[in-house]
Amino acid sequence: MTLIAIEAASRPHSRSFMRRxxxxxxxxxxxxxxxxxxxxxxxxxxxxxxxxxxxxxxxDNQDYTLASIANMLSSPQLPDxxxxxxxxxxxxxxxxxxxxxxxxxxxxxxxxxxxxxxTILRTTALIAWVVPGIAGGIIWQMLFSEAPYGALNxxxxxxxxxxxxxxxxxxxxxxxxxxxxxxxxTAFSMVVMYAALKAIDSSxxxxxxxxxxxxxxxxxxxxxxxxxxxxxxxxILITIMTLNTFDAIITLTGGGPxxxxxxxxxxxxxxxxxxxxxxxxxxxxxxxLIISLGLAVVYASFLPKEDER
Amino acid sequence: xxxxxxxxxxxxxxxxFMLAMFIxxxxxxxxxxxxxxxxxxxxxRGVARYIPHNPIVDNFITVLNNxxxxxxxxxGLKLAALSGFGVxxxxxxxxxxxxxxxxxxxxxxxxxxxxxxxxxxxVIMVPLYRYMNRLGLLDTHFAVTMVYIALGVPLATWLLxxxxxxxxxxxxxxxxxxxxxRFSVFWRIVLPLSAPGIASVFIITVIAGWSQFLVPFLxxxxxxxxxxxxxxFNFRGMQTDSSIQLLAAACxxxxxxxxxxxxxxxxxxxxxxxxxxxxx
Numbered sequence: 001m002t003l004i005a006i007e008a009a010s011r012p013h014s015r016s017f018m019r020r021x022x023x024x025x026x027x028x029x030x031x032x033x034x035x036x037x038x039x040x041x042x043x044x045x046x047x048x049x050x051x052x053x054x055x056x057x058x059x060d061n062q063d064y065t066l067a068s069i070a071n072m073l074s075s076p077q078l079p080d081x082x083x084x085x086x087x088x089x090x091x092x093x094x095x096x097x098x099x100x101x102x103x104x105x106x107x108x109x110x111x112x113x114x115x116x117x118x119t120i121l122r123t124t125a126l127i128a129w130v131v132p133g134i135a136g137g138i139i140w141q142m143l144f145s146e147a148p149y150g151a152l153n154x155x156x157x158x159x160x161x162x163x164x165x166x167x168x169x170x171x172x173x174x175x176x177x178x179x180x181x182x183x184x185x186t187a188f189s190m191v192v193m194y195a196a197l198k199a200i201d202s203s204x205x206x207x208x209x210x211x212x213x214x215x216x217x218x219x220x221x222x223x224x225x226x227x228x229x230x231x232x233x234x235x236i237l238i239t240i241m242t243l244n245t246f247d248a249i250i251t252l253t254g255g256g257p258x259x260x261x262x263x264x265x266x267x268x269x270x271x272x273x274x275x276x277x278x279x280x281x282x283x284x285x286x287x288x289l290i291i292s293l294g295l296a297v298v299y300a301s302f303l304p305k306e307d308e309r
Numbered sequence: 310x311x312x313x314x315x316x317x318x319x320x321x322x323x324x325x326f327m328l329a330m331f332i333x334x335x336x337x338x339x340x341x342x343x344x345x346x347x348x349x350x351x352x353x354r355g356v357a358r359y360i361p362h363n364p365i366v367d368n369f370i371t372v373l374n375n376x377x378x379x380x381x382x383x384x385g386l387k388l389a390a391l392s393g394f395g396v397x398x399x400x401x402x403x404x405x406x407x408x409x410x411x412x413x414x415x416x417x418x419x420x421x422x423x424x425x426x427x428x429x430x431x432v433i434m435v436p437l438y439r440y441m442n443r444l445g446l447l448d449t450h451f452a453v454t455m456v457y458i459a460l461g462v463p464l465a466t467w468l469l470x471x472x473x474x475x476x477x478x479x480x481x482x483x484x485x486x487x488x489x490x491r492f493s494v495f496w497r498i499v500l501p502l503s504a505p506g507i508a509s510v511f512i513i514t515v516i517a518g519w520s521q522f523l524v525p526f527l528x529x530x531x532x533x534x535x536x537x538x539x540x541x542f543n544f545r546g547m548q549t550d551s552s553i554q555l556l557a558a559a560c561x562x563x564x565x566x567x568x569x570x571x572x573x574x575x576x577x578x579x580x581x582x583x584x585x586x587x588x589x
Contacts, residue, residue, distance in 0.1 A: 023491055025415075028406035031399040032422075032462055039433060039459030040425045046436035057439075103330055106323050113320060121327050123575065124334040130571045131338075131564050132520035134538050138545060138560045139337050142344060147550045151340050154355025183337065191582060215319070244429035247522040251542065265431050272435055273527065285432040292427050 044289070050282035057276040068279035077259065077267075085243070085263045087174050088181065092242040093235055095182040100189025100234070105223075107190075108197045122190070129187035137251025140180035141167070144252075167253055170260035177252055177261045181242060188241070189234055196230035197223070229303055236299045240292050264288055341564075344557035345369070352554050368558035378559070380533055381540030386566075388450060388525070388536050389518030392457035393511045396465045399458060401507070404469030405495055409481065419467070426463040430523055433459075438527055448531050456524045461514040468513075468581055472506025473499060509581040512574050516567050537563045 051069060055062040072078070103125060110118035131139070143151040144166035153163040166176045200223065208218050224231075246265040249255065255262035255270070262270075264284065272281030339359075344352070346364040372378055407419060437456060438447075446452040476499060484494045500507075522538040529535055535543070541563050548556045571578065 025406040025410040025412045028402040028410075029418075032403040032466060035399050035459050035462050036422070036425055039437065039456060040428060043433035043436040044428060047432055050436070099330075102326070106326050106330075109319070110323055110327065113316075113323075115320060115323055115327075117324075117327055117331070121331050121334075123572070124331055126571065126575065126579075127338065127568050128334050130516050130520075130567045132522070132538055132541075132567065134520075134522050134542050135560045135564050138541070138556060139341050142553065142557065143337055143340060147553075148353040149344065149355055149550075149553055151336075151356050154357065157355070158357060183333065186334075191579060195582075215315075240427045244431065246431060247538070251545065265429060268431055268435075269523075278435065278439075281435055285429075285435060288429055289432060292429075296427060 047282045047285045047289075050279055051286050053279050055278040055282075057272060057278045062279075068277075069283050072280050072283040080259050081262055081264055081267045084174060084259065084261060088178060088245075088249075088261070088263050089239060089242045091175075091178040092181045092185060093238050095178065096185045096189045096238050097231065097235060099182060099186045101193045101227075101231075103186065103190045104193035104197055105219075107194060122194075125187040125190055128183055129185070131184065133184070133245070133247035134251050136180065136184050137248040140176070140183070140248075141252050144176050144180075168257050170257045173253055173257055173260045177249060180252055181245060181248060184248065185238060185241065189238060192230055192234045192237075193227065196227050200226045232299050232303050236296050239295050239299075243288065243292055264291075338564075341557050341561055344554055345561045347554050349551065349554070352551075368554050369562065372555055372559045372562060375544075377532055377535075377540065378544075378562075381535055381537045382562070382566075384450070384535060385519055385537035385540075385563075388453055388457060388521075389515045391450075391454045392461060392518045393514040395454060395458035396461040396514045397507060397511060400462050400465040400469055400510070401500070401503075402495070403466050404473050405499055407466070407470045408473035409478070419470075422463045422466055430456075430460055434523060434527055441528055446528075448529055448534060450534065453525050453528050453536075456528070457514075457518050457521060460524075461517060465510045465514060468510050469503065469506055472503045472581060475506075476502045505577055506581050509574065509578045512570055512578055516571060519567050 050062075052064055052066065053062040054065050054068055103121065107118045107122050109115075110121075128136075142149065145151075146153055146163065146165060146168065148154065150166075152166060156163050165172060167173050204222050204226070205218060208222055213221070243263075244265055245263070246269060249261060249263060249266055250269075253261040255266050265288070268281050268284045268288065271277050271284060340356075343359055343361060345368055346366070347358065347361045348363055348365050348367070351358045351361050351363065407415065434456075441447050441452045480498050480502070481494050484498050489497065519536075520538060521536070522542065525534075525536050526539050526542070529539070532543070541559055544559050545556055
């Protein structure tokens, strides 16, 4: 009897509390806010703060100074690092975008014509994509290796061609790193392009067909303009993913030979965790943030506006 | 007539391109398999022994008998699976709110989430390493899992939101009329109907966690806590040119679980990714 009474008395109260609590968006979003706040926002603010100090990874004492910013930005290595990063990121974006689009176009065409092997190709490309970065680096090192088991050089030897110093020639190593990254990243572009191709209204092609447009005209005047938004979004994502790539390079070349493949993310890692220079690493981290934000803003400014579509 | 030969020629070019791409994408992985199956002598034959004359599985046995390797695999699985669950617990309620509530700054906070996705894990690892050190959380799987969760949440929230968007609102409303509150609508209607999206986000997070290198490499120092990514990296450091077949076998062991997980749920994962990207 009493139990029921208590329940009856407490129910309206708890119910209205629940309703008020659950009807507002904030409690639902709270977990995300907390996680992002602790693990993204706070560290990023701290990186900005640390770049204005002379902090090291080991010592606790730090003073506020602009010296590490000045040191880092005037470091003679920085231009080389930025150039290596530019080649790696720029080449990856161009290569993955073009190859991803080409594979997607051929897969869509193949599906339409019922060609054999389209699903196999799509699946194989996607498999390369889920290979962990570390494993990808090891696999490509075996392919590029100049030891007897190196795949590419042993093909060249079979064909009696001169071998290539894929990873030890500073002029060639960046291209080798690029190829391995294109291998790993193309599938992502392919998925984005594939989805965008499927979303194009087929009546556009039918109308062009009636007007007598050739295949290449259809591609350049219908397909490419229709894909514009998807291409730009894809470029933003690949740029950022490549800029942050680090594990595949550390196993493939370790940044060498010399500094030929030392991209900025690897440089940050070495500065902080090998030289214990926390403030210098923070300066470079901020630089990385600025580069990726800047590129995102540039790409985004080319995006069609919502009302234009 | 010319149109037909044109189509035929197009088919021929398509096949040629598909073959070239197939070799490019599958070649490296089949070579890895070839290396992993060779004995010491055949290693030096390079591509001439693409299909080994004496295929052996000894390399896999040696690797798995390595005292640490099974531990690496277990740690990798544990961290990846825990982060998969964690990401769902954090992201799913937010995805529901972003889909069903109208509030000020919604679009902005959705964009903000994507912005965080752009930040390199390396940037946040620098300060996080210090905090974890101060809190005495270095060398704990708890710290590693929490960072994995944080890294996965932005994308997961976006993908889950597009899943919830796909569930008709009329179902929510009908349930509310029948006396459900928001929690029971979420629990009894939205959650079960989101199952495909939830499964794909879980798998995406688990594969990302399995591939992680940076976070465990920095936050863990004890060998018995290392997940597979770092384990392979350390294992590689111990190998020489004459034991490359062991490294190949180890590498293959680390790659196969991700591939199997992905292949078995390929349709689901691609479905959730493409529906999200088309809607923007």
